[in-house]
Amino acid sequence: MLSVKYEYDEEVYLALDGSATVYVNASVPALVALRGVDLDVDPHARLDRVRVAALYGSPVTNVVSTTSSRRDNRRYVHLRIEVTDIAQLSQAAPFAWSSYSIERREPLMFFKQVVGASSGRDVGDVGWRGGEMVAFRLHLPSRVSFHNAQGRTIERGNIIRWEQSLADRLKGEPLAIEVHMETASILARTLTLFGIMIALALSTMALAIWWVMRAKGYPGL
16 A cells, blocks of 8 residues: 655654654645745745745754655655744744643643644645645654544554645644653663563572572572
């Protein structure tokens, strides 16, 4: 099965302390239509990556990298952005269509994102045929106890995906994202279990050595 090619794809690698790495992969026409940014939708126009990075830079975001590609006669941009507090991400203009919240209530963390209205800017005929999709994806650090994604599927790598048609996103149809996850990371849980297994193995080995030495009548045993 071929993977879906999205016109706008917002991918968040979330940490339990609320920090995140955000990847935005989007066609230039989608950025203009959805976020109202001032970029040339002509696929042959030169893309000023410094300008794109400046659009996403803010007091709450750090743009780490900006690259571009071309597909279906449209130019695409790819950004990697670091944010120290996901709850503040909406203060950056390109993410202002969403509200974000993360709350710790032991033994769970609660994450919510509500994506609201788009800019709805007309970009003319850029080759869209009506079947284009957008996606919002979460890469989560701990075991998920609840989420409201379509299909209820958690993908390999602890990834959850919410999809929406580009047409609905252009109309500003709301998209609500909600996840409940454990406060202990999968890595921490794995290391703890590994440590317990090592301790049990060493204890078993020590007991076996003691039993052998006792059976052979070593003094003091």
